[in-house]
Amino acid sequence: MSQLFPYPLLIICLIIMWLLLTSFSLGQVIVGTIIALIAAQGMAALQPAKPRPKRWDLLLRLTGIVLYDIARSNIAVTKIILQGNKRTRKSGFMAIPLNLRDPIGLAILAVIITSTPGTAWLGYNFAQGTLLLHIFDLVDEAVWLDLIKNRYEYLLLEIFE
Amino acid sequence: MNHVTDLPLWVAWLVAAFLFIGAGLTLTGSFGLYRLSSFYDRIHAPTLGTSWGTAAIVLASIIYFSALQSRPVFHEILIGIFVTITTPVTFMLLGRAALYRDRSENNPEVPAMDLPKDILDKLKLADKTESVYLESGERE
Amino acid sequence: MSATILLWAITFAQIMLAIAMVLALARMIKGPRAQDRVLGLDTLYVNSMLLILVFGIRTGNTLYFEVSLIIGILGFVATVALAKFLMRGEVIE
Numbered sequence: 307m308s309q310l311f312p313y314p315l316l317i318i319c320l321i322i323m324w325l326l327l328t329s330f331s332l333g334q335v336i337v338g339t340i341i342a343l344i345a346a347q348g349m350a351a352l353q354p355a356k357p358r359p360k361r362w363d364l365l366l367r368l369t370g371i372v373l374y375d376i377a378r379s380n381i382a383v384t385k386i387i388l389q390g391n392k393r394t395r396k397s398g399f400m401a402i403p404l405n406l407r408d409p410i411g412l413a414i415l416a417v418i419i420t421s422t423p424g425t426a427w428l429g430y431n432f433a434q435g436t437l438l439l440h441i442f443d444l445v446d447e448a449v450w451l452d453l454i455k456n457r458y459e460y461l462l463l464e465i466f467e
Numbered sequence: 468m469n470h471v472t473d474l475p476l477w478v479a480w481l482v483a484a485f486l487f488i489g490a491g492l493t494l495t496g497s498f499g500l501y502r503l504s505s506f507y508d509r510i511h512a513p514t515l516g517t518s519w520g521t522a523a524i525v526l527a528s529i530i531y532f533s534a535l536q537s538r539p540v541f542h543e544i545l546i547g548i549f550v551t552i553t554t555p556v557t558f559m560l561l562g563r564a565a566l567y568r569d570r571s572e573n574n575p576e577v578p579a580m581d582l583p584k585d586i587l588d589k590l591k592l593a594d595k596t597e598s599v600y601l602e603s604g605e606r607e
Numbered sequence: 608m609s610a611t612i613l614l615w616a617i618t619f620a621q622i623m624l625a626i627a628m629v630l631a632l633a634r635m636i637k638g639p640r641a642q643d644r645v646l647g648l649d650t651l652y653v654n655s656m657l658l659i660l661v662f663g664i665r666t667g668n669t670l671y672f673e674v675s676l677i678i679g680i681l682g683f684v685a686t687v688a689l690a691k692f693l694m695r696g697e698v699i700e
Contacts, residue, residue: 387499420555423514479609483616490620497627560690
């Protein structure tokens with residue numbers, strides 16, 4: 307069973323994507339299922355590390371928090387860009403030590419940080435376990451540290467470890 | 468635009484609002500990209516266009532075609548998902564490439580690959596309360 | 608009435624996106640370094656993708672959706688390849 311359907315979530319997503327790209331009909335469902343099964347076999351041949359989220363409910367909460375934060379920081383960055391030179395703004399690099407070690411969790415954190423305007427992920431040092439960020443509006447680094455550690459990393463630690 | 472005369476008024480306003488928000492955010496992002504003075508500042512600006520800029524225009528398109536064809540049309544959501552997944556990858560790679568190039572030129576404005584031991588110890592000690600502010604970027 | 612509102616909104620959005628494309632192009636030409644140009648190219652790709660999506664709303668044709676999807680995919684691949692090149696190809700300008 308698991309040989310034939312190695313990645314159920316991936317297969318379902320691929321079938322939905324195929325149906326969205328073409329049209330909703332029985333024939334397309336069959337073609338899409340065949341393509342999704344072949345693609346899943348290809349994925350299984352790569353043998354990637356399987357994500358094992360333990361708390362699906364928290365994953366949903368994290369999604370909500372991130373969507374809200376992206377909207378909020380969109381407004382903040384828009385204001386800064388449109389204000390021009392009226393206000394002195396300081397941007398800079400910031401190093402944050404992380405307790406998160408799970409590669410999937412780190413990947414999700416990277417997506418969150420990069421897709422939020424105002425923060426950019428520049429690198430992660432595996433040996434030291436530190437994350438290097440660039441912050442657009444670095445007025446108070448304690449606020450940003452609190453955001454990353456207590457808002458995102460805490461939830462990701464709960465989900466994956 | 469003859470095909471939209473029978474569209475309800477509130478749908479037209481909704482589509483117009485989303486189009487305005489999306490295009491405005493994208494324009495602001497590109498304006499920031501043009502105006503800001505250092506690369507690490509500039510990398511923040513286009514995320515406006517790729518986050519809610521794209522999302523708003525995709526939402527406008529979904530609402531418009533759903534109202535026009537009187538059935539839910541969702542395929543535009545693929546663009547939204549696609550941009551959400553790919554943008555972090557491109558920006559992370561670009562940021563790392565810029566950092567690598569700056570480090571190989573010994574640019575003093577970027578932090579080193581490994582943090583100095585004393586700063587690292589301070590970070591570890593102070594873990595949840597504070598962080599170390601490294602080199603500042605440019606001032607506007 | 609709704610046609611007039613939509614026509615104005617779409618025209619306005621198209622003008623804004625076109626200006627955004629010009630600004631991204633200006634950054635691409637101006638540089639000053641290779642990573643700035645690649646960032647400008649990526650922004651240009653995203654802006655043109657959105658412009659074509661708005662064009663699809665204007666004509667009421669869903670075919671434009673596929674065009675913008677292809678532009679998005681090409682832009683992603685191009686930017687990733689260029690970023691990798693910046694890291695592994697020439698190191699110092």
